[in-house]
Amino acid sequence: MSTETERDSGTPTAREGIRAAITPPTKGNGGQGFWQLLETDLGWFGFARTPIRAEQVIERAALPAAHRVLIARVVKRTKLWRRERADVARELVAHFVDGIGAGASEAGLVSAFGDERRAASLIRRAKKRGRGVVWQVWKRGWQGAGCVVLLAVGAYLYFGLRVWTSSPSITRNYVAELNAPALAVPESERGWPLVREAILAQAKPPTFTDEDGTVADVVVGEARPGTKHWSQVVSHLRQSERTLSLLRAASAKPALARRLVLDDDRELMVAVHGMSPTGGTHPPPEYPDMIGILLPHLGSIRQCGRLLLADALLAVSESQSERVVEDVRAALWLGEHTGEGEILISRLVGLTVFQASIQVVAEMVAETPSVLSEEQWRSIAHSIASAHGGGRIILPLGSERAMFDDVLQRTFSDDGRGGGTLTSEGLNYLSSMGLPGELNLVLGKPTDSSGAFAPIAAAIIADRRSQREIFDGIVCYQEFLAGRPLWEQPTKAEVARRIDGPLDGPFARERFAPVGLVLPALRKVYFWGESVTQERDALLVAIALEIFHRRHAAYPASLAELVPALLPAVPPDRYTGKPLNYVLIGARPVLYSVGTDLDDDAGLHPAKSATRTRVTNRAADWIHPAELERLRQEKPGSIPDGDWVLYPPLATREE
Amino acid sequence: MRIETELMRGAGPVAVLKLLERGEMYGYELVEALSKRTSGVLDMGQSTLYPLLYNLEAKGLIEATWREADSGRDRKYYRLTGKGKKRLAADTEQWRGVIAAMQSLGVVSMGGAA
Incomplete structure (x- = not known):
């Protein structure tokens, strides 16, 4: 039970208790942080109406020692700024003074106060919520940065664990x-x-x-x-x-x-x-x-x-x-x-x-x-x-698939269901092959790639299943294109969307580095195959024409006359799908495709000009009809006006 | 009867806002009023009330002013802000909806608990 004397001035014991309870632990410059340095006994920047220290507030309060100690403990536990602690102390003092004034007992007030730890915790939380915008932003910034660091460390450990503990499973030769x-x-x-x-x-x-x-x-x-x-x-x-x-x-x-x-x-x-x-020669590896x-x-x-x-x-x-x-x-x-x-x-x-x-x-x-x-x-x-x-020249991609499978089995682990994660051995392997620039920057030299940077690379490079899906998607589409003649090819934009699209996104080249390693420039290969097919077909017609000429001392009026004795069928113009074009110029046969402009120029080769050095006009120069019209309008003169003359060959005719 | 913490978490702020609707009050006064006017149902210790008040203040629903009372004592008076009035109206509407729902379920009757 407190005495009146204690209530007025506080006994030395109570005062010491309050001091001990209210004084924050000192460290460094005596616990004076940045925010505390802004405070003085007069308050923030000297503007204050009340004593600033909670300790002073409690000491001056006309309260029993038990109340003051309780308030001091609660205030200390809040770990708030000095001014906030003083404000809380002041309010709690007012509360107890009001309670006593209302006739409540000292013990009753203490009991009614509730759990002081919980009170301190809730008060701290509520008071911090009421702090200014600058502090809130500063706090959120630190929290955000902390979360980012934690996530980064977590991700690093996760990917590190995966890459360092998995190993490739090489089972096929x-x-x-x-x-x-x-x-x-x-x-x-x-x-x-x-x-x-x-x-x-x-x-x-x-x-x-x-x-x-x-x-x-x-x-x-x-x-x-x-x-x-x-x-x-x-x-x-x-x-x-x-x-x-x-x-x-x-x-x-x-x-x-x-x-x-x-x-x-x-x-x-x-x-x-x-x-x-x-x-020295090395024995072949298994x-x-x-x-x-x-x-x-x-x-x-x-x-x-x-x-x-x-x-x-x-x-x-x-x-x-x-x-x-x-x-x-x-x-x-x-x-x-x-x-x-x-x-x-x-x-x-x-x-x-x-x-x-x-x-x-x-x-x-x-x-x-x-x-x-x-x-x-x-x-x-x-x-x-x-x-x-025979037939159309199509370049099979079976070996490219095998090569990609081999890269996968050397690079990723194998879960037996087509999945697997990057391994440190695989990373060394990829690195030694030469990776896209950004990944090389991360990995450094090949010998470093299984070290500290491996988890970063593992986070970037997609897993085995994704690699295969992307590769299969592109190669299947390439095979689909290869199965269609030139005149049935989709637009360049559509082809780019299907072939280049999967490797065009942010970090896509790095994510699918193994795909990029193996996937050749198949589009050019396709056009080349079409060119050679057309040149071969024209040559076979030319030989048939020569034989016909020997037999009849004249060239036929149309190529249909060569069928079936000398040709199984008239081959198509690979630009249009229609029969190959044939004309006699100066009593000499000329075989031609209408070429890029799809316009029959009666077997005339495109003329050279100052603005156009390209006069080949072969299958590799093919432009989709839809894009052809746009090019004609946007860049007049860019489309060679003439045919793709296949026979007689360039070396033997006058330009 | 004391109510569960979870229920108090929902009911406490509305109760405090409602008390302050009539005019400004100080901490002890609020404790007493809550206890007496709810027959002790919403009785909350200071360890709950003051954090609740600080929270409402942080949200801008109430504002506080230190003033010397007629008795000469320093007191912190709380009063409802415009935002607090709107929140009180909205919360009151919600509570009415909850009570109506409880009534339709037979959890409470017009005269009180079922």
Whole structure:
């Protein structure tokens, strides 16, 4: 029970209790924080009406010690700013004074007060809610920053745990699967041993010079009889007789049957590609990396094709028809079989050789048709028609799918249901392949990629299932496009939306880095296939026209007259789907597609102009009719006015 | 009868706003009024009342002024703001809806609890 004396002034014991209860713990500069420094005994910036310290308020209160201690404890527990504590103390003092004034007992008031801890907590919360906007913003800012940091740390640990604890599951040897068909070919039927020997025999590239002795930039297959360096090319062909013989012999084999290898053919690598002969060979890994497959033979095969075609031209000039047929057949064989195994890049190189072959043959038909007999022309025509499976030239994407599967199995874990997460080994693997710029910035050097930055990369790079979905979506659409002729192709915008769209969003290139690694520029490949298809079709018609001319001493009035004796059907103009266009100009047959402008210009090639250097007007220049009209209006003159003249070939006609 | 904390959390602020509708009051006065006028049902200790008042003040529903009373004592008087009046009207409407719903369910009758 308090005494009146205590109530008036407070006993030393009570005062000490109040001081102990009300004084905040000191630290540093005595507990004077920024907000406290703004306060003085006179209040904020000196404007105050009441004593500022809660301690003073309580000490001066005419209350029993028990009340003052209670108020002091509550006020201390609120941990509010000094001014707020003083205000709370003042109100609680007023409350107890009112209670006593109303006749309530000291103990009764204490009891009615309730739980002091809860009171302090609720008061603190309520008072803070009433603070100014600046403080609220400052507080929310810190809370927000704290949340962001917490989330970031949580995400880092989550992704870190995933990337550091998972490992890739490499279970399929895709290289072995692709090699299986080649290995199934009996050794006696393989062309590769002969081609390999031919490459080794031709290891040293020829050097051509101008009259002043400077080295000339001459491509063997592109030199023509009568041109400046032809005599040097002829000399080179004479020295390459062994290579040519081997290539002709190889073309008698049913398959090239070259295995995909890493670097185990050291003799070839040393002879042709300058690899150090002292380097040790490594045993082939159990699961070779498909992306790591070396295809050094492709460049050599292209040179072999050029050599054969140059020799065919030489044989024409020497009227050696059998050699012409053998050389052309060998070149066509190389073009056909280089793509075995369906590695896309091999198919493309093979198509290059095939395209060069049909161009040389077209020149022969146009300029020196009499060198070959009708039977020989028919034989060459059959070889050309059956190459690449006949029909439209479509480049299969099976190997690209296998390559992507191989990248996935080296990069992600495998949950057995098509899902999986990025692994640190996979990150190193991707990094060593070269990733999009932003990811490389994050990962740094490949050796660092499984370290501290791995969780960041793991957060960016999408999981295995998403990678496959995006890849499949794009490749399936590419295959859908490849299955449609040029005249049924959708607009460029639609194609871009379906093919480029999935990789165009923010960080999409980084998220789908594995897709970007494998996915080639298939759109250009498609147009190229269409171009070669059209050029081949035109050549077959040209050979048929030549034979018709021999039989009838005149060209037919229409291509329909060639069917069915010399052609199974008139091939389509790949721009329109209508029959290929045919006209006689100066008693010479001209075969053409209407070309980019879709307008029949009677077989006239687009003229060169100051504003337009592109005059090829081939399938690769195709523009969707809907976009064509817009381009005509927006950029008059940008569309070449003329046809895509397929025969006679450019090299043999006057511009 | 004391009511559950959850119910008090909903009823307390409305009760305080209603008391202040007639005019300004100080803390102890509110405690007493709540206890007497609700027969102790909405009896709340200071540990509940003052945080409640500070909350209402922070929300701008009431405002406080320190003033010397006739007795010479310093008191903090609370009064309803315009915003508080609107809130009181809205809360009153809601409570009427709740009571009507409870009546239709038979939880309370016109004369009191069922």
